[in-house]
Amino acid sequence: MSAQPKTTPSNAVGGWGSAKAVAGSLAKEHVLLHGSALLTHQNKPDGYMCVSCSWAKPAHPHPLEFCENGAKATAWDVTTKTAPPNFFAAHTCTQLLDWSDHDLEKIGRLTAPMRWNPATDKYEETSWQEAFEDIGARLRRLQPDSVVFYTSGRASLETSYMYALFARLYGTNNLPDSSNMCHESTSVGLPKTIGVPVGTVTLEDFQHTDCMLFFGHNTGTNAPRMLHQLQDAREQRDVPIITFNPLREPGLVAFRNPQAPADMLTGRKTVISTQYHQVKVGGDTAALTGLCKYLIEEDDRARAQGGPAVLDHAFIAEHTHGYEAFAQAMRGASWDQIERHAGLSRAALESAGRAYAQAKAAMVLYGMGLTQHRNGVQNVQMITNLLLLRGNIGKPGAGVCPIRGHSNVQGQRTVGITEKPDKVPAEKLKSLYHFDPPSKKGMNTIEACEGILDGRVKAFIGLGGNFARATPDHTRMEPAWSTLDLTVAVATKLNRSHLLHGRVAYLLPCLSRIDIDRQATGDQAVSMEDSTGCFHGSRGRNEPPSDRLLSEPAIVAGIAKATVGDRGTVDWDGWVADYGRVRDAIEATYPEIFKDLNTRMWNPGGFHRPLGACERKWNTETGKANFIVPETYDEDADMPEHDGRVLRLMTTRGDNQFNTTIYALDDRFRGIKGTRKVIMLNPDDMVRLGLRENDKVIASTVAHDGHEREVAGLEVRSFDIPAGCAWSYYPECNPLIPLWHHAKESKVPAAKSIPITLRKQA
Template sequence: MNAKVTSPTSAAGGWGSAKAVGTSLAKEHVLLHGSALLAHQNKPDGYMCVSCSWAKPAHPHPFEFCENGAKATAWDITKKTVTPDFFAKHTCTELLEWSDYDLEKIGRLTAPMRWNAQTDKYEEVQWQDAFADIGARLRPLAPDSVVFYTSGRASLETSYMFALFARLFGTNNLPDSSNMCHESTSVGLPKTIGVPVGTVTLDDFEHTDCFFFFGHNTGTNAPRMLHQLQDARDKRDVPIVTFNPLREPGLVAFRNPQSPTEMLTGKKTQISTQYHQVKLGGDTAALAGLCKYLIEEDDRAQAEGAPAVLDHAFIAEHTHGFESFAAAMRIASWDEIERHAGLTRAALESAGQIYAQAEAAMVLYGMGLTQHRNGVQNVQMITNLLLLKGNIGKPGAGVCPIRGHSNVQGQRTVGITEKPAQVPADKLKSLYHFDSPTKKGLNTVEACEGILDGSVQAFIGLGGNFARATPDHSRMEPAWSTLGLTVSVATKLNRSHLLHGQVSYLLPCLSRIEIDRQDGGEQAVSVEDSTGCFHGSKGRSEPTSDLLLSEPAIVAGLAKATVGDRGTVDWDGWVADYALVRDAIEATYPKIFKDFNKRMWNPGGFHRPLGASERKWETETGKANFVVPETYDEDPDMPEHDGSVIRLMTTRGDSQFNTTVYSLDDRFRGIKGTRKVIMLNADDMLRLGLQERDVVTASTVAHDGYTRQVKGLEVRAFDIPAGCAWSYYPECNPLIPLWHYAKESKVPAAKSVPIKLHKQM
């Protein structure tokens, strides 16, 4: 294979980013058209990025897009198309041999298709015939045998309609992509501060005294945030402390592509003032070390009559459980903390000093915290740290889970959830005259379990690449053929569409970037960003094909064919005018969406009300809660004292968003032309008898009777803590057992998988 590995990029942005954008537009044959469109990306009167969900400012930069956002736009508006003629030439079995990258890069789907079991090919079908047949096949099924899955891209309007369709059908089986990433946040935060989302907005970036980052690759997954971080560093010298196993360029340094001075002179901004390479699975221990330092320093200050380190007034008025937590931290062993964190006491105390000196601090984190067996505990340790100094509910302070996909948070806000307690059933009954189902639905892991045991008989996918995004491929992929029906709403072909059920439909939809013309005129949609702000989005590119339908139109077509007149929903009226859907969303969630249609075009969006931001705690105790950690070992499945076992984390490359791979090159990590690599600590390579360019098979250490392995991985040395390794997602998802998930949230624990490596001869 001989993967080419060069020196990783030392800073995010710069000429490398500018070149990558131009190359991407040229590859999709949209250099001029795409360049013009990008001027409208993330603007108050434009379209919201289909990639990440980072906040959209009220006063945007001239080019309010990042490298990956531009690649996502180019990917969507490509001139390359996948017509029925393409499917006439290729069987699904043949196409399954193609790589994920090769499947998606062939272009946009152009017509509705149905799989022909006799020829093993997709064939064109009329929309109404597709809807009628899908409805006829769904109606006889038990409602809880059908899964309605949503990826993170669908708009608020589409998501609301899809959730209503599922509940009219009779099920809460509404898993979505958040089940695979930030569900640990949605479970952990309500118990500690009473809200399921972050508490900061862009305004807080201008008032904070320090940032703490945990488990996030900002330069790849939320690059536009680097503008706020650069301003904080250059203008106010705000310290940024990062805890991450890999030294990601975006959190090391940033060269602003929109600054002529920086582009011409090579000047760059140092982002992190401290960078701590925590061991995989060591975040709880690292956070415990910070908390222990603060509490002991406060004890010392009180004994000496010095100013307090902790905010005792806030703790007394607003929190519950402090004494138990403080006692646990006081008796915690520094030796144990250091061993689990992979960091020294001195390093943790150095970071703690920065936090102690700040009047207002923000903690930001990504899936490096949530995708662990104790991911929920990680999230609660974040709030423990913030509560010690009253860093919730004041300017410049708060918790900021950095959500991934463009509307994954918003979908949950308008009803995409398997949890009936989060559904306003009384509102739905008064609006649509039906009783919402009360049985808990399936989340992503449970949907996979249902596919394996046969209790799930049909799968409706609103976007995404479910079969590749989920774990345990060697078990899951064969199970898809047992499903009676699979329906995929998509813009491009991916592997999930080829792993079809006994009857399978592929329904192509408009992209958010494309002009959506309905009977009521050109339509707009809306999304929620990572900071809880809602924005309007209006497509500006001509549709790829005249046969494409919008996502709302497809959901309405499926609903009318399946649930008929059940409930009192004006599906046709909603499709003609999406403003009516927004009125319905407002009627269902009046506190969140007051004056929705009037406010959706506010520059910077409008913010959802959050009690925690006002120090109103909607928890069982009526206060913010400290939580004592059960263990400092985030991954109890990891075998102890076995030097042959290493911890693997799966990660995305810089030319990738979720399962979509825009290029086989990863400039930030110095990888070119391949994703079949595994990166190890040099000492581990020596200890395991491995050399550069050895080809290995990675096998999961699990004693459940199943063999999980990925072959053909080329070994390379990388700056990663000893005992740890990384490789790419989703290529290494086969190594993650389905049962290896976060306790309470069931997020697949992809950031610490116990594996062994075997050299291929």
């Protein structure tokens, strides 16, 4: 008999647990009353967009349009705690490096511009003008292609547009951003299949869909507001929801709505997933192959017997290319191979295929469980293959829905944050600003890391984020930061990246999106794009914690003026005074996407970007949507063969976390308290490997490149996960990911399938 897991996760999300967690977060940051009032404006048409996930703002919001994690993010930003200059006077950077991620950010909001003093190893207060002038002077002495301009996913459309323009005026396309670490596989995979770089599903489609399939996403913690759409679909129309995920995540098992009195009083919950398939780590391509094989062979049988077709042949004939080759590959696929790689039975996959085949309109939703693999791009293309078989692109209730992470990571790319010059309207920029944009491809995140290691990168400008903590191969990367000539961090709070600094380092505190942004023409608003391709306005409502803070646009403009001077014809001061002028410039640069941006950003529900695939217009080389035959069933085919010792480790976020920000050490949805130094194993694997509950182990990467990668002090816990697989937390296990272990084509770190071995720690 198989051993049973001892760690017992929650069987539902929401309910009193979420309500208690929200109240606790507000109280911990000393903003119980003020924070509660602010939350009534979160994700409302005239309020501020959540600073964590990018799920859509509905046109008709709930009375409280925020989730537990969104409330924690707000409390974290509007905390009364601060990290003023006297805090830094009391601590060296070396001392602070021993603090945990949670403890560093828990200090509170940064309040004044700081420069690192090498003589004291401390950040010391400086003036904004001195900072801008010195940064500009140092950048002017460097070759533009030796400087990296990184962006996290929180910067607004206005800031992102200014930042990208500044980098190109300076002379480089080195504009990596956080999408390089998550959904770049989507941005590479979808254009080749359906001709757009983003998803095609809107909130309205949830009202018309007949079936949803989820792959590789923990909705309960990473996009909890979506649970309202899922609950409505289940309760109002009995829509089947089919989930493929290695872990049984409570948010896709059941939901207890904190805003529904009946749920709260009676404990009633909505069952979310009608089928839940615990696919092996790295087995999604195989599972999708099984679904496609079932549909095609069922269609073959139906047509041979004179029955109704399973596939949408009219759509396939008119709108697609490559069907015959794809169908032949699926017919030839071996069920034995599919079952082995997916870790699922043929019966389970056929059951999912039948439910999908019965739906007139279906959508597929997925997260980084698909994109962060060596064959992550192939995974994305298999999703569209499945949708194309039944014409589920370009009709109500159907489509592909990549669930993005950070709140404007998709929008940043739309307005020019990209290392790829062919994605930039260079002629338009030349016409508007009278300069020649650089045509050389820039560095993405992995290439920037490689450049830091080999000395090609001399300076790193970080617009938000915690780059050093978010990227792979920490053991190699962290020492390399000290070799940089210059590091500049624009941030709201202190994190580990700021302590791993260059020879000259600046820490520049900015306003949060929730803060009131007062400029020469009055209070300003910003805009952003959500996961569904809709653009929204956002207006801050919190009094800033310090009068020394500047807005992100003001900081970008200050560095730009000091660096590029009057190069080009940009009125940096005018743009900072009135962000509406930046939006006018965005519209002038991208007129088809941003027509009337200043007005339409305040439409309830925002306004949707034009996407040809939504109208069945395919901007691909063939002029049609393309079926693409997968190269392999295995998402990580170069992983060492399973010999009983090698496990596939997936890293994941926890309940009290957003990206690298750790709000608390508990993860109540997975039954973990007080620690993140754990590794979760199948109980049978524990027996086979001679491990017991709470044993301390060292995880080592199986890689033969001359570098040892280990994470020690991990506590073994049993968990309901497929045999041969393991999971632990991000970013704590990032040191185990080699830089070269990334998705083909997109270079997204393959954080969801790391080959490791375990040994007991003495």
